[in-house]
Amino acid sequence: MPRRAHIAMVSIPAHGHVNPSLELIRELVSRGHRVTYANDASFAEAIATTGAELVPYRSTLPRPGTPELGWPEDTVGQLDMFLDDAMSMLPQLRAAYEDDRPDLFLYDIGCSTARILAENWGLPCVQLSPAFVAWEGYEQDMATMVEWLRTDARAVAHHRRYSDWLAACGVAQPDSLRFVGLPPRGLVLIPRALQPHADRVDRGRFTFVGPCFGDRSSQGSWKRPPGARKVVLVSLGSTFTLQPAFYRASLAAFGGLAGWHVVLQIGKHVELSELGTIPDNVEVHRWVPQLAVLEQADAFVTHAGMGGTQEGLYCGLPMIAVPQAADQFANADQLVALGVGRRLDTEHATPDALRSALLQLTEDPQVASRLAVIRKQLREEGGAVRAAEVLEAELRSSQGSELLLSKLAP
Numbered sequence: 014m015p016r017r018a019h020i021a022m023v024s025i026p027a028h029g030h031v032n033p034s035l036e037l038i039r040e041l042v043s044r045g046h047r048v049t050y051a052n053d054a055s056f057a058e059a060i061a062t063t064g065a066e067l068v069p070y071r072s073t074l075p076r077p078g079t080p081e082l083g084w085p086e087d088t089v090g091q092l093d094m095f096l097d098d099a100m101s102m103l104p105q106l107r108a109a110y111e112d113d114r115p116d117l118f119l120y121d122i123g124c125s126t127a128r129i130l131a132e133n134w135g136l137p138c139v140q141l142s143p144a145f146v147a148w149e150g151y152e153q154d155m156a157t158m159v160e161w162l163r164t165d166a167r168a169v170a171h172h173r174r175y176s177d178w179l180a181a182c183g184v185a186q187p188d189s190l191r192f193v194g195l196p197p198r199g200l201v202l203i204p205r206a207l208q209p210h211a212d213r214v215d216r217g218r219f220t221f222v223g224p225c226f227g228d229r230s231s232q233g234s235w236k237r238p239p240g241a242r243k244v245v246l247v248s249l250g251s252t253f254t255l256q257p258a259f260y261r262a263s264l265a266a267f268g269g270l271a272g273w274h275v276v277l278q279i280g281k282h283v284e285l286s287e288l289g290t291i292p293d294n295v296e297v298h299r300w301v302p303q304l305a306v307l308e309q310a311d312a313f314v315t316h317a318g319m320g321g322t323q324e325g326l327y328c329g330l331p332m333i334a335v336p337q338a339a340d341q342f343a344n345a346d347q348l349v350a351l352g353v354g355r356r357l358d359t360e361h362a363t364p365d366a367l368r369s370a371l372l373q374l375t376e377d378p379q380v381a382s383r384l385a386v387i388r389k390q391l392r393e394e395g396g397a398v399r400a401a402e403v404l405e406a407e408l409r410s411s412q413g414s415e416l417l418l419s420k421l422a423p
Contacts, residue, residue: 017045017047018116019047019113019115020046020049020116021048021049021050021068021110021115021117021118021119021127022050022051022065023051023052023119023121023126024121025053025095025098025121025124026052026072027074029143029318029319029320030121030143031056031059033143034143034202034225035059036225036227037141037202037400037401038060038063038065039064039397040397040398042064042065043064044401044405048063048066049113049115050063050065050066050067051070051106052067052068052069053071068109068110070105071101074098089171092168093171096174096175096178099125099126102126103182106127114134114136116137117136117404117407117408118136120140121142121143122142122143125193128192128196129182132183133183137198137410137411138196138198139200139403139404139407140198141200142199142202142203143202144203144319145209145343146201146208146214146219147195147214148210148214148215149215151194154210159190162190195218197218198218198407199219199220200222200400200403200404201219202225203223203319204223204224204326204391204394206347206387207323207347208221209347220403221394222395222397222400223323223391223394224323224327224391226304227397229302229304229305234302235305235306236309237274241273241274243273244274244275244276244309244312245273245274245311246278246301246303246312246313247263247267247275247278248277248301248313248321249280249315249337250315250320253316253338254282254283255283257288260279260287261287261289262363263277263364264277264288264289264292264295265364266368266371267292267295267367267368267371268294268295269292269293269294270371273294274295274296275292275294276298276306277295277297278300278303280300281300303324304327310328311330311375312330312332312375313325313328313332313333314333314371315333316335317334317341317345317356319344322344326384326387326388327391327392328388329387331354331381331384332348332353332354332355332374333357333367333370335356335359337359352380353374355373355374
């Protein structure tokens, strides 16, 4: 192991970006490293549980407790908001770390500021991606999107502003698309099975370590009811839960289904009275400890968010994907491509379609066989322990280079 190092993690105030990193941070601290974690103070409590030191900066992004700050509906507006936040973040991070420079910057894919500082100060940096990464031929395969980014007037203006800022910051290759998508080194916190064109991902640049699951006993527990032959969890996560019609369709699909026990999570927006009569084989919750349920379940009806999709594969469960936004549509399609899931867009998630998909998936031995292989592969990717080993190897390489340079200096 390298000497005790100072590793600076930098992320944005969003649960989908902070939560995937926490178990890795906890692992690094347990190995004796000093870890600082730069983020908005609204995430202080979550960061403190890992043993890392919070380095607070003031984010301009919408975050917990700031409902007045909403996200724009258009893509360019969202990209501009991220860029404005990065521009605001950089001087704050520079001031915070100027006299306390880390041995390595570890940064979320939404925080290019850390890579800028690493380049400015000659420090190693590793990108942490909670989503899929670019592959060789990405621009050709995603030609429509890339063409839009390079030809739409507003997108071009955003790209130019971003690239001009990178150049002004002293970045060697200030093309904003490549700067974000092609880091010098990256850890990927999703299973290779969920990565599009995984065989074309540069293995010298990116290392897949899979999800970093840790102890979640603090979230509570769940026990499979006696006599339940099979269990299905129905959940659209924590954000896209204002779907009373979908929940009623699920009750109609699975309520009274012989041998099945249903766990239905509805979130905080839907009133129980909107669901109608609850069948005897259904339990309804506003929130459940999801992984604890999935570890005892036989199937998962999900919105196909990256976190839930990984948990479903980790537990070897067939999934019915009902995507709601963002990367969920791509995740749903990937489950279908893997032969372990069905995609039902919300308008097509009728009781008959849901019931048929559940029975087909859970009665097909080939689906079970594919899931067993993926489950084994995912658990062998290494998670937080493997990620920490990769970071320590980067530190050893960096420290060896520094030692060589010091010996060669006149």
